Amino acid sequence: GQNIDQPTEMTATEGAIVQINCTYQTSGFNGLFWYQQHAGEAPTFLSYNVLDGLEEKGRFSSFLSRSKGYSYLLLKELQMKDSASYLCAVMDSNYQLIWGAGTKLIIKP
């Protein structure tokens, strides 16, 4: 079966760095997405990786290793507004998105 694993919850301190991991096993691969979702709100797009390596976008970076079935989202200089759930999703060979359950990130002052 297809599976996306990410930690259920993480806690970090304001101003620090946090890395949220995502491992996947899917039927084919057409890219990996990260979305941010504040409680009770719409998910919003953060990043897309289809080739191995690191993509940097401001305070957020996303890494992909296709051979290891692994990605991480790196958040730097954490702010209180970064408290949210972070969703990892993989597009399989049929261009269907397979979603992880999300990682709830709690930022403490």
Added chain:
Amino acid sequence: DGGITQSPKYLFRKEGQNVTLSCEQNLNHDAMYWYRQDPGQGLRLIYYSQIVNDFQKGDIAEGYSVSREKKESFPLTVTSAQKNPTAFYLCASSPSGASGANVLTFGAGSRLTVL
């Protein structure tokens, strides 16, 4: 501003009643989707549509129905056949369906509670 509008944001329903959730987009996107979100689970696809007057079942279509009569609109009906309808429902759209960098734009969601 372009975006997706879902309504109502909160909805209460008695068992045995059908209810329709509205989803409207002004992004000129071809593809539209309905997802269900439950605590501790990933988003699950209910139905999707890549073009007007055509739609396909997702992973959990039983007890739901949709229509796509206009490009902008993709309403979801939760029927009385859906055994556990209490959930957060998300509508999304994308420029096209079958492409790699298919970034979804989501609506703010509709929370349905069955009493």
